[in-house]
Amino acid sequence: MKDFTIEYFTMTEQDAVDYARTSIDFFQTDAELSCKEIGDGNLNYVFKVVDGKNNKSVIIKQAGPVARISDDFKLSTDRNRIESEILGVQNKLAPGFVPKVYHYDSIMNCCVMEDLSDHEIMRTALLKHKKFPLFADHITSFLVNTLLCTSDVVLEHKEKKALVKQFINPELCEITEDLVYTEPFYDCPRNEVFEGSKEFVKDHIWNDKKLVLESAKLKFEFMTNAQSLLHGDLHTGSIFIKKDSTKVIDPEFAFYGPAGYDIGNIMANLIFAYANGKFTIDDEKTRNDYLNYLVTTIRDVINLFTDKFNNAWDDKATERVASYEGFKEYYLEAILRDTAAVTGLELLRRIIGLAKVKDITSIQNPESRTRAEKICLTVGKELILNRESIKSGPDYINAIHGAERTSVKEA
Amino acid sequence: MKDFTIEYFTMTEQDAVDYARTSIDFFQTDAELSCKEIGDGNLNYVFKVVDGKNNKSVIIKQAGPVARISDDFKLSTDRNRIESEILGVQNKLAPGFVPKVYHYDSIMNCCVMEDLSDHEIMRTALLKHKKFPLFADHITSFLVNTLLCTSDVVLEHKEKKALVKQFINPELCEITEDLVYTEPFYDCPRNEVFEGSKEFVKDHIWNDKKLVLESAKLKFEFMTNAQSLLHGDLHTGSIFIKKDSTKVIDPEFAFYGPAGYDIGNIMANLIFAYANGKFTIDDEKTRNDYLNYLVTTIRDVINLFTDKFNNAWDDKATERVASYEGFKEYYLEAILRDTAAVTGLELLRRIIGLAKVKDITSIQNPESRTRAEKICLTVGKELILNRESIKSGPDYINAIHGAERTSVKEA
Numbered sequence: 001m002k003d004f005t006i007e008y009f010t011m012t013e014q015d016a017v018d019y020a021r022t023s024i025d026f027f028q029t030d031a032e033l034s035c036k037e038i039g040d041g042n043l044n045y046v047f048k049v050v051d052g053k054n055n056k057s058v059i060i061k062q063a064g065p066v067a068r069i070s071d072d073f074k075l076s077t078d079r080n081r082i083e084s085e086i087l088g089v090q091n092k093l094a095p096g097f098v099p100k101v102y103h104y105d106s107i108m109n110c111c112v113m114e115d116l117s118d119h120e121i122m123r124t125a126l127l128k129h130k131k132f133p134l135f136a137d138h139i140t141s142f143l144v145n146t147l148l149c150t151s152d153v154v155l156e157h158k159e160k161k162a163l164v165k166q167f168i169n170p171e172l173c174e175i176t177e178d179l180v181y182t183e184p185f186y187d188c189p190r191n192e193v194f195e196g197s198k199e200f201v202k203d204h205i206w207n208d209k210k211l212v213l214e215s216a217k218l219k220f221e222f223m224t225n226a227q228s229l230l231h232g233d234l235h236t237g238s239i240f241i242k243k244d245s246t247k248v249i250d251p252e253f254a255f256y257g258p259a260g261y262d263i264g265n266i267m268a269n270l271i272f273a274y275a276n277g278k279f280t281i282d283d284e285k286t287r288n289d290y291l292n293y294l295v296t297t298i299r300d301v302i303n304l305f306t307d308k309f310n311n312a313w314d315d316k317a318t319e320r321v322a323s324y325e326g327f328k329e330y331y332l333e334a335i336l337r338d339t340a341a342v343t344g345l346e347l348l349r350r351i352i353g354l355a356k357v358k359d360i361t362s363i364q365n366p367e368s369r370t371r372a373e374k375i376c377l378t379v380g381k382e383l384i385l386n387r388e389s390i391k392s393g394p395d396y397i398n399a400i401h402g403a404e405r406t407s408v409k410e411a
Numbered sequence: 412m413k414d415f416t417i418e419y420f421t422m423t424e425q426d427a428v429d430y431a432r433t434s435i436d437f438f439q440t441d442a443e444l445s446c447k448e449i450g451d452g453n454l455n456y457v458f459k460v461v462d463g464k465n466n467k468s469v470i471i472k473q474a475g476p477v478a479r480i481s482d483d484f485k486l487s488t489d490r491n492r493i494e495s496e497i498l499g500v501q502n503k504l505a506p507g508f509v510p511k512v513y514h515y516d517s518i519m520n521c522c523v524m525e526d527l528s529d530h531e532i533m534r535t536a537l538l539k540h541k542k543f544p545l546f547a548d549h550i551t552s553f554l555v556n557t558l559l560c561t562s563d564v565v566l567e568h569k570e571k572k573a574l575v576k577q578f579i580n581p582e583l584c585e586i587t588e589d590l591v592y593t594e595p596f597y598d599c600p601r602n603e604v605f606e607g608s609k610e611f612v613k614d615h616i617w618n619d620k621k622l623v624l625e626s627a628k629l630k631f632e633f634m635t636n637a638q639s640l641l642h643g644d645l646h647t648g649s650i651f652i653k654k655d656s657t658k659v660i661d662p663e664f665a666f667y668g669p670a671g672y673d674i675g676n677i678m679a680n681l682i683f684a685y686a687n688g689k690f691t692i693d694d695e696k697t698r699n700d701y702l703n704y705l706v707t708t709i710r711d712v713i714n715l716f717t718d719k720f721n722n723a724w725d726d727k728a729t730e731r732v733a734s735y736e737g738f739k740e741y742y743l744e745a746i747l748r749d750t751a752a753v754t755g756l757e758l759l760r761r762i763i764g765l766a767k768v769k770d771i772t773s774i775q776n777p778e779s780r781t782r783a784e785k786i787c788l789t790v791g792k793e794l795i796l797n798r799e800s801i802k803s804g805p806d807y808i809n810a811i812h813g814a815e816r817t818s819v820k821e822a
Contacts, residue, residue, distance in 0.1 A: 152631060152634045152635065157581070157584070157588060157634060158581035158582065158585060160634075161580075161581040161584065162579075162581065164575075164579060165576050165579040168572050168575060168576040169572075170568070170569035170572040170573065171569065173568070173572065174568060174569060177568060182731060182732065209735075209736055209737075212735055213735050213736065213737045213738060213741070215732070216732035216733075216735045216738045216741075217738070217741060219732055220563060220732075220742070223563045223571075224563065224636055224638050225635055225636060225637075226634075226635045226636075226637050227635050320593060321592075321596075321626065321627035321630055321631075322627075324620075324626075324627045325624065326620075326624045327624060327627045327628070330624070330627075330628060331631070
């Protein structure tokens with residue numbers, strides 16, 4: 001058995017079994033352990049260690065020495081510390097919405113956490129057109145509790161500054177700065193634009209100077225606005241879900257940024273699911289039924305967030321100036337404006353940039369995919385340019401339906 | 412002789428002599444050292460150690476265990492580390508505009524630095540109505556070099572984030588959050604309002620809901636906008652000056668905040684000097700001459716900052732999006748807007764709040780002092796409320812002259 005206490009190495013499945021047996025106090029002595037590496041992300045190894053005899057299991061997540069997404073991104077393993085620590089913070093603020101962490105190991109850069117194999121990745125489930133009627137309620141509780149309660153509205157300011165310091169996250173933020181805020185807005189060699197969308201992207205994104213200027217403003221917002229402790233990568237691939245439970249995972253991008261960033265990621269990825277459903281479900285009734293579910297969810301995420309945010313503010317704000325007449329409304333408007341902008345940015349970058357979503361790439365018919373992409377690009381652009389006036393659930397629905405009408409006319 | 416290597420204690424003058432002799436390699440072996448504590452700030456002990464024989468001297472600045480400003484503020488001695496480190500950064504970015512640091516001692520929480528006794532504190536000099544025609548040029552070089560060059564426009568973003576982390580400064584920021592952004596906007600027991608101004612403050616500041624709401628927005632800007640590495644307390648008492656030299660001292664409030672904060676502090680304190688000159692110089696020609704000098708300086712600080720900022724941006728920006736059409740103008744406008752707001756905040760808080768400026772308190776005639784205060788309050792309020800449109804040197808001059816006219820009508 002290798003020694004886990006001296007220096008870092010990337011584990012094999014056998015190492016993970018040994019590690020689980022010796023380094024944590026979780027399995028019984030008679031455990032019959034087996035392990036499978038189940039990682040499908042880009043940055044980490046994920047070992048599922050199962051005790052077949054007593055029906056217990058854990059996940060060991062180890063940061064690889066180099067990010068898997070591409071050799072361009074070399075990432076320090078500090079992200080694993082960040083992930084373990086943020087899971088602790090989130091578990092306190094939003095109990096039940098993140099996996100429990102049993103152990104963090106700063107030598108092996110791994111953390112041992114609750115196995116959520118009875119859940120499935122939300123993106124995968126949505127690709128099967130499954131519905132989760134409790135999702136909007138769950139995710140808005142998570143969002144309000146983690147975003148508002150880590151802000152200066154609620155948190156004592158010296159405590160907040162200590163968290164800002166703890167979660168300075170230069171390397172992971174750089175990925176976002178490049179992939180979300182920079183590369184999609186010019187003809188960057190690393191972009192991967194689908195053939196059918198090339199002209200549209202060139203004419204309506206890269207050549208739109210007003211849009212490109214807005215992307216620069218938003219990039220600086222992202223880099224400087226230390227408002228809330230974000231998850232930082234809250235797409236539907238970072239959510240484990242089943243009918244009655246929603247668990248937010250993979251928070252290694254966590255840092256203090258604009259609260260709207262997390263909400264906008266949720267919104268955009270629901271819109272991708274909508275685009276997928278629209279072009280891949282043949283049966284009209286099934287399709288309408290599914291799209292209605294998504295429209296309701298898209299609307300509810302904004303509306304429930306707004307309601308819960310207002311209530312939580314009234315209950316939990318500790319900052320004196322938070323009670324000044326008009327300040328809550330001003331503050332919430334800024335979050336909703338940022339949410340609209342980030343929804344737009346995420347919609348654009350997943351179509352134009354390096355990191356794709358399966359919701360779109362799995363649309364087999366090239367014409368359908370092109371139409372789906374143009375709808376996402378049109379909504380994205382609209383949300384960025386008109387972010388000041390996108391404030392409610394229905395505003396998003398209108399943007400989506402407007403883009404659908406344009407796409408029908410063009411087709 | 413006491414041992415300086417074991418644990419912190421506050422030094423006496425004799426300790427400072429011993430320290431200078433044994434802990435730094437500055438004085439010759441035949442030095443004849445004497446020392447005087449010359450601190451007049453609120454937070455630190457300042458020892459001037461002189462070698463009378465060889466005509467050499469240094470300053471030893473030691474952080475006291477408790478801030479002297481009031482027993483309400485208990486400050487950790489970490490501020491002395493921050494001061495030493497920021498002086499290093501500033502000296503690289505704006506050489507010649509800060510004192511040289513010879514030594515930092517993390518046990519005694521002191522730093523040994525260049526003696527600037529041939530300079531005088533700018534506030535003191537201005538109270539004697541001395542003129543410094545090079546000041547606007549000097550301070551704008553300092554401001555552009557420290558503010559722009561520590562921002563994401565110029566600095567590689569991972570490097571910038573490391574600096575953000577290094578200069579997280581919870582305790583000193585709390586002082587500013589309380590004294591500048593909170594207490595002046597309500598009838599806080601710690602305020603000290605001059606008898607003649609009480610009614611004006613109540614009617615035109617505390618009861619102006621629009622103004623009070625703006626103060627809340629600005630407080631959150633201050634707490635969240637990690638734009639530039641600030642000095643953080645850049646009033647005329649933090650500047651050593653002589654005809655041909657300007658040295659910025661006392662940067663213990665340094666942290667990443669909105670760039671306009673430093674510029675606004677300079678502006679407000681020039682306006683205090685103006686108010687002082689207006690009401691304390693009897694001879695009309697001398698007075699006009701001095702006020703003209705200050706008006707020119709007030710105008711030049713904004714105008715030279717703008718020119719140098721534009722040039723430095725073109726020369727030094729490394730961030731790709733900084734070259735997008737319209738972005739430089741957008742970015743500079745935001746800095747100028749923040750500058751106007753902070754000028755206003757500083758004008759209000761020094762009149763209403765706990766920490767006064769001698770420019771105002773030294774005006775002996777109570778009626779004159781009241782008029783001076785009302786001018787500052789009127790300008791301050793105007794700059795906060797109309798910050799979007801205060802963009803050039805002349806805009807400030809107009810605000811000042813407008814307030815003077817109102818004050819004449821009222822008197």
